Amino acid sequence: MEIIKTESLSKFYGVTPASDNISIHVNEGEIYGFIGLNGAGKTTLIRMLLGMIKPDEGELSLFGKKMNPRFNLWNNVGYLVETPNSYPNLSVVENLKVYYHLRQLNDLSLLESIIQDLKLVKYKNVKAKHLSLGNKQRLGLAKALMHRPQLLILDEPINGLDPEGIVEVRELLKKLARNGSTIFLSSHILGEVSKIANRIGIIRNGKLIKELTNQELSEQLIKKVVVQTTDNTAAIKYLSSNNYAAVINDENEIELNEKKAILQPENLSRILTEAGFPPKQLYLFTEDLEMYFLRNIR
Numbered sequence: 001m002e003i004i005k006t007e008s009l010s011k012f013y014g015v016t017p018a019s020d021n022i023s024i025h026v027n028e029g030e031i032y033g034f035i036g037l038n039g040a041g042k043t044t045l046i047r048m049l050l051g052m053i054k055p056d057e058g059e060l061s062l063f064g065k066k067m068n069p070r071f072n073l074w075n076n077v078g079y080l081v082e083t084p085n086s087y088p089n090l091s092v093v094e095n096l097k098v099y100y101h102l103r104q105l106n107d108l109s110l111l112e113s114i115i116q117d118l119k120l121v122k123y124k125n126v127k128a129k130h131l132s133l134g135n136k137q138r139l140g141l142a143k144a145l146m147h148r149p150q151l152l153i154l155d156e157p158i159n160g161l162d163p164e165g166i167v168e169v170r171e172l173l174k175k176l177a178r179n180g181s182t183i184f185l186s187s188h189i190l191g192e193v194s195k196i197a198n199r200i201g202i203i204r205n206g207k208l209i210k211e212l213t214n215q216e217l218s219e220q221l222i223k224k225v226v227v228q229t230t231d232n233t234a235a236i237k238y239l240s241s242n243n244y245a246a247v248i249n250d251e252n253e254i255e256l257n258e259k260k261a262i263l264q265p266e267n268l269s270r271i272l273t274e275a276g277f278p279p280k281q282l283y284l285f286t287e288d289l290e291m292y293f294l295r296n297i298r
């Protein structure tokens with residue numbers, strides 16, 4: 001089932017499109033990572049998905065239901081948009097209780113388990129205004145996740161978290177998706193998005209310029225074997241005579257990007273060793289999402 005569907009969604013601020021003709025389809029259980037530079041239009045799309053702003057053009061449905069003033073499935077949605085707001089003078093648990101009542105929940109174990117899942121036990125009785133940025137973010141996530149929504153829409157959910165927090169939230173989101181939740185998240189922490197998302201959309205100047213699955217991403221990432229020997233010039237000549245296309249890079253290392261080198265670097269190592277050029281170093285370099293992103297938004 002398509003949980004999110006947007007068709008040619010546009011939003012203009014003046015003449016500038018913050019969202020330009022965006023069509024996105026997100027299936028049940030998918031984690032969709034939405035990435036773009038500052039000002040690319042991530043928050044604008046998220047606000048439209050949450051009914052916070054109205055698109056100027058296009059259509060949008062959640063759970064197969066058109067978004068309009070009669071849309072009534074908000075209890076199936078959890079969200080976090082930018083820095084989450086809390087009641088500053090209430091403690092973590094009091095803040096969550098407010099939310100618990102607002103959501104009209106009636107299972108207190110939800111409250112306890114979300115405090116544990118987001119490692120907020122130590123801070124249960126700390127006033128929200130005294131929390132660190134990372135813990136404020138955890139509290140925001142706790143509010144978004146407490147009612148175990150079918151769809152989670154998260155704007156920069158790992159902002160402000162320390163490395164440990166990032167890993168915890170990543171595992172938590174993956175667990176939720178394994179249990180059937182659908183997650184749409186935006187982030188500028190690109191490496192993290194590729195670890196979480198099954199599918200990635202890249203936005204630039206309001207336009208969706210690329211959309212690809214994790215599998216497609218890994219196929220499109222540049223890969224090469226990088227080799228260092230005691231005599232790279234002679235080694236490269238020898239490799240050329242053995243039908244390996246190799247070049248010397250800016251760091252004076254040998255680079256090979258053919259499939260046979262990438263798939264069987266051990267053969268390369270053996271050939272070089274037998275010819276008297278044993279590799280001092282040989283490794284497979286794979287471009288990361290950050291590099292891929294920068295290469296594609298230019």
Ligand SMILES: Nc1ncnc2c1ncn2[C@@H]1O[C@H](COP(=O)(O)OP(=O)(O)OP(=O)(O)O)[C@@H](O)[C@H]1O
Pocket residue numbers: 013017018036037038039040041042043044045188
């Ligand atoms: N209320 C508004 N009025 C005028 N322009 C706006 C408004 N909200 C957003 N914009 C503009 O729309 C564009 C997209 O902004 P948006 O906040 O969606 O980007 P973003 O990708 O979320 O950026 P960031 O990562 O910095 O949060 C930007 O050029 C922004 O200046």
